[in-house]
Amino acid sequence: MDTCGSPPPVKRNRQSPTDDEDSVEIRAVLSHEYNEIALIKVHSCQLETKQQLQSVIQELSQKLPRFQHLKRVHDRNVLICPTSDVGGAESLEEHLQRYAFSAHVLRALCHQVKVVEVPARMPKLRVQYEQMIQHWPCKFHPNHYSESLRNGSNFSISQRIFHKRMGQLLTKLSTDVNKDRPVGICVDPRQPSIVSIAGASESSSADGHEHCSMLLVDFVARSQQGGALRSNLSFVEDQENTKTTLRGLPKAYYDYLKKNEAYQDLKFGAEISRKGQPQQQMSEAEHAQGADNLAKYGPYLCTGYDVYLLQEPCLMCSMAFVHSRAKRIFFLRPSDNGALVTRFQLHAVKELNHHYEVFQFTTDGSLT
Incomplete structure (x- = not known):
């Protein structure tokens, strides 16, 4: 694979999907309760x-x-x-x-x-209901959102285009910036705006804390004047009197995207933490309510944020997204030790105090 880069592609109208995007689907990863008849x-x-x-x-x-x-x-x-x-x-x-x-x-x-x-148990989808009543009459309360997750109609056209674009961007950043190693992107879907980007380092296989998902969570914390991991990377500095912060963005990724004509329309930055306001005293249970609190109280960890990953996260990384209150996880490639589809479905464990939705990009090969 050529990692030396190539001339930037011609800028396209982002209102309609490209041929590459048309070949990509977004599949909701639902728990076994949605797929099996017990x-x-x-x-x-x-x-x-x-x-x-x-x-x-x-x-x-x-x-x-x-x-x-x-x-x-x-x-x-x-x-x-x-x-x-x-x-x-x-x-x-x-x-x-x-x-x-x-x-x-x-x-x-x-x-x-x-x-x-x-x-x-009670059916969660109409297709289950139709199968179950062949055995015995049962009750069924239709859930339109669950049905939309199954049939893929939960996203609007513009949302679907953006999600697919992020899937393509993962591959480009991995190839052109991170030497074919895994990359993750965190997005505030309200804008939408890229909050943070992280890539696995050369030591990722030896040190779990260097997994790109763990780095991504830490870089999001940087945007909120936090962060616990030491990094030799250079990060974008904020200008004075700005309403958003770029502190969670390493310069290598930010500069690559800003110089590439195909990505000039992307928005960058996170809402600045509202220090001293009520969210500082909010309980764990209140934070667990999700995206509504992002708008009401401002950023808190990954609350209300979408995460895009080149590789399916391992159990440790998947738990990190639970603790950081991510809203949705999108990933492109399954991993041998993946904890969302391959070996486990962490997001379906009822005992957890936070649950995010999971989506997988499926493709005919155009993104792999």
Whole structure:
């Protein structure tokens, strides 16, 4: 690959996608709950008459309140309990006797018992719902945003063009500035404006703190008068009385983009921290609310920011974006130790106190 650079391309109208951009898609990386149909085995019975229905359902709802995501009755078949609830040598009747069902309801529940497979949880997408009802009728509350993530309609045309452009820019910066090593870009999507750029150093494989994602988070902190890592890089200096700061941008990347005619329309800089204002006293929970707080209180770590990465981040780097409250992560190439798709889906872990969305650029090869 030629790393010596090439003449800058002719400036194009950014209102319409280029041929390269048309070949790139942006796929939301959804948790397994959006992609799989989980089934569980359940004991069911068949009522002899419809007149039994009211008393049976009334006692079941009081003593075995299960299956809120399912219709408990289907064609006179009634769901009783998961087969896993009935232990070892215990029969279903013996299990039900422990709940003190009335005699006539107990007889009804033990009539024509069979085991059926039903959905284990409520569907999140309509396509799941249509598959699940083949097994058993279930409840479904459509979520238009979830559907848009799946079908790719969550971004406007201008947003999609910008995201794809950032994907292309990752490759250019890696090739022309960082000797084919991974690169990351952090963007304030409100402008949109590039807040920070970082590239993996030669020592990245030996020192995890040199991963470009870790550097990127630290460089964002620099834009907020913070930062913990020592760096030999030169950073852009701010002019007096400026309303934005360029402190998170290494000069090598900034100068490359400013001198390249194809990128003259890009915006750079982060909002200056509002020192002494209410965000300084905000709780962790309040910061976790996300992008709305970026507009309300000003920058705090990566709150409300989008992150674009050439490589899928490892577990350590993915956790760094959790702690720094990133809004969305976009990446181009999967990694052997990637923690968002390849080996793990960190963003889908419910126990975390912050969750970001993840998107992967898919391409026919034009960006790789």
